[in-house]
Amino acid sequence: MTLLTHESSDDGCVGSCDRGVGVDEVGFAEVLSEARAAAADIAVITDAAQRITFVSDAFAAMTGYDRAELLGQNCRLLQGPGTDPQTRAQIRDVLGSGEMFEGQILNYRKDGSAFWTALRIVPMWVGDSLEVTHFVSVQQDISNKVASLKHLENQALHDQVTGLPNRTMAGQAVERAVQRALDRDVTVAVALIDLDDFRIVNNTLGHTAGDTVLQQWATRMLSHLREGDTLARMGGDEFLLILNNIPRDTADNTISGLLGRIHDVVEDPFTVDHQHIRIGMSLGLALVPEDGTDNRTILRRATDALYTAKKRDRDTAPWWETAHQVPMHSTTHRTLEAGFSATAGAVDGAADGAGVGNDAGSRADDGTSLGRTTPEDYVAAIRRGNILVHLQPVMNLRDGSVHLFEALARLKLPGRVAYPDEFLPHLDTEDQRVLFTGVLHQALTVLAAWDRDGARHSVSVNLPPEILRDGTLPALVGKALHDHTIEPARLGLELLESQTMTLESQRAALQDLADLGVGLAMDDLGSGYSSLQRLSSFPFSAIKIDRGLFTHVYDRPTGALTIMATLIQMGRDLDMDVVIEGLEDESLTEAAIILGAPLGQGYHFARPLAPEKCLEWVDSFDLTVRGSSILTPLGALAYHWQLARLAAPHPVELEQCPLTQFLNTTKINTGTGTGTGTGAGPEVCLELGSEVQSWHALQHSTLGVHPVSSRLLTDWLTHHVCETLRQGVSDRTRTRAGNGGT
Structure with missing residues (x-):
């Protein structure tokens, strides 16, 4: 393997010569020999202060950085908003103790694209030094493997209609919330939500229209929640909401304000097939530890509160109820509480339609037909x-x-x-x-x-x-x-x-x-x-x-991007x-x-x-390579998709994100359509401009990617690609001859 090193200095030293780390007498040959013995496939060698002194060709190619840009830097240069803080801390602690670290980490290339690496860092004691003198790092790009695992994980733990966490993840979230709220100065609100009149939508307009309403409702909800709050789908029109970190001394006022904001989600109608649809919400809420200190009790109290809220006249009474205002009793309404260990229901899916291929036949570069020749x-x-x-x-x-x-x-x-x-x-x-x-x-x-x-x-x-x-x-x-x-x-x-x-x-x-x-x-x-x-x-x-x-x-942009x-x-x-x-x-x-x-x-x-x-x-030709802007819908889709498939948030601030400029300059509130095969549907794609902006904003959350908004953004961009390019299909040559053979 070829190693890139610092240029030789005037005194004959190669690289950093290990000065300042207690091994002045050790030459590079010994460092390299011992490094190769420690790791068969070296990516990076650093000194004791973790400054990069040697870089392999493969590592430079993997990261997109030139040699000069990496030498002397710390590998933290590659980390970004999606890099797990716990993994960072673990690396720091393990290396500080002189042990070998082995694990996975999300890094970012020079161009901002994310990639997962399998990482092994081996400490070295070169010569007679009693202190660590170098670290040898072996890294392998495992992005495709992680993308496949993330996809399987998403299918297992997320609702396939809305992209929200499913019943299994909801149970885990309640358990974590209960543990966090004990012996603290804050409380946690666990709420159950039921969408009023939603069954009417399904019965009159069909389940496809119902799915569209659920998707729109879910993404509106996410945009109204705070960082750290959780929304999950229990099944049908029933959802779990967890509001974290509520001060105990002001819990009533804080919760009232949060729920007032959340109800704005259903103040405006939803759009399906150019029809405006209105639904309502009912909510029952229990506090941890005030209303219970275990999962079963908390969910039972929230269910009782929801049942009370649904029985009231929605025109004159509040749309939500708290458990401490509802007498404790044994109710038969346990559908929201039961079956927490079960996986979410059936997975919805639609097969892609078969594409129609073009056979251009034999043509000249200018497109003229060929004559007969033996x-x-x-x-x-x-x-x-x-x-x-x-x-x-x-x-x-x-x-x-x-x-x-x-x-x-x-x-x-x-x-x-x-x-x-x-x-x-x-x-x-x-x-x-x-x-x-x-x-x-x-x-x-x-x-x-x-x-x-x-x-x-x-x-x-x-x-x-x-x-x-x-x-x-x-x-x-x-x-x-x-x-x-x-x-x-x-x-x-x-x-x-x-x-x-x-x-x-x-x-x-x-x-x-x-x-x-x-x-x-x-x-x-x-x-x-x-x-x-x-x-x-x-x-x-x-x-x-x-x-x-x-x-x-x-026709199927994400499939082509995957390939x-x-x-x-x-x-x-x-x-x-x-x-x-x-x-x-x-x-x-x-x-x-x-x-x-x-x-x-x-x-x-x-x-x-x-x-x-x-x-x-x-x-005369000038090719403008990727800069700070995105010019086409397919480019926008590629930018978001490459990060979403790795469960990585967008790497720069929202205001500087190239997708922000694209969305701001794209006409996302106009257009018509009858169907695209995407989960969001043409109505989501073309009539929800402000919601598209909110989907994108959620990709910059410090808590990671929001699956539902990420999926809806992917669907909208996919539809935008298809519609934009269909309009110009007569001007585009999809297949041609003349660029093959010898």
Whole structure:
């Protein structure tokens, strides 16, 4: 593993030389030797004061920071609002005692995106020192694993309609509340809420409309609660509310004020299918420890109080009642109290509709139809050398520079140009070898000419696996590089998929190419026959993600984002570059940048260009990488989704959050729709502007993500993506030809 170190100082020391920690006589070689003995996969080495002195390449890539930005810093640089304070304290205490720490922690990359790491920190005593001299840290990105566990946990412990904690979590919350309120100067109010007239909504408008009302009610409630209060769904239209930290000496006035504010939730109607619906609330409340010191008693007293409140005339009497005003008796109304150990009811779900694929067929870059040509015509054109090379840039999505140009083959035919999907199916192995050789020499000729003009770039060429069989390809490539005076590192070869090739027949030739210094990429990952097996078997340094994986990004955005994020993470884990192909518009490009894709390619940047046009394009093109603003609905969804899937709050203050600016400049109060397949529904998506703002504000809570508001915000953004892009679908080309093959 390569380690990045401080530059050598004038006296020959490397790094910090461990000065100030009692081991001046110990050289770096001994530190590194003992560190490697302590941990097989070093991410970071710090001195005794926990200042970073050495950083691995993998750690720098994982965090997005450059070497110079990390050296000399404390790893607390990576922590943020979602980092668990107890985990921080545990790390501090364990390391302070000279023990090894092992656990998980939520960190943040330089760009603000969250990631979970499995962390192991090993203290070291180098030389004869009796005090800890260094700490060796091993870290592994486990974001995908945590996201899966969070999803399962959310399903098990949260109501699937509202996203609120379910009956199981409610029971745990009451138990914690009882324990906290004992022997303290504050009391805790445990309340049970019943929604009046809600069954009428279900019976007249249907359960879908009822679910929409519940979702709107829940998110309004959350926006009216204080930090630390709890709202859970018990089932049906019954909810549990816990109000914490109420001063005992002013409990009556405090509770009255809080409940008056909470009742504002039902003062305004809810909107379903453009209909305004009004419901009411009844609430029964018990105090800990005044009305009981155990779960069962508290819930029984709250149930009695609720039953009393519901029997009263809502027009003339208060909507809530306290337990101390209700005589203690044995009531038959125990539905809210019973069954606390049971899991919440059935899970609602809806299957996604099947998308309709597009078959663009064979078309030129300008979209014109191809003429009729026989297979012999293609072969004859190749043999005569009628090969054209167009170049399409692959962009660095982190700094906006050109990473390399991909060389794409075309054939000159009488009166027109043929494109790869037209002629490749008609070529045998020898034809493909001739085509590859012609494209390779033209691409290297272009690089050499650019070098003479002072423009240094790299190029990639598509490699048909069939031509690897006889083992002569590495020598052919090496000679071409020598003839054009191009360093091997400036050439990449993209292995095309084939079901006719075996791993054994490819491996030796590819290893020889890698030993030559040429970069190897797995092309169109996700489209082929044994991509993952090849990926684990061959010496690839890059992965190109097939555009077909994102075909339905505008119909099912979160599914496409999940695929993209998973593959980007896989690239990090394998220490490979990841290229997202098919970036055709600003929306998908912004989403790829936000999710941390290092490289991208597509019509949003440039169509394939004639070689003589490339340098002019480089001088004129300006890619604005992710800054402080979000420009598209898909970008907004990607920003929130990447944090929500890890149960991480938004990392910056609400006023500085890029999603705040997006919501402030987006027309979220207008529009119509009949259905989106999202849980929130079009009414939530398009008619609840102020509520959308409140959903977002709750993502900045210091207590972590609010599941219900996070889900509703995701649903609203998903609908906004679909509606916005449907309106412009006629102007967007979802599939095209001309960017594949050799």
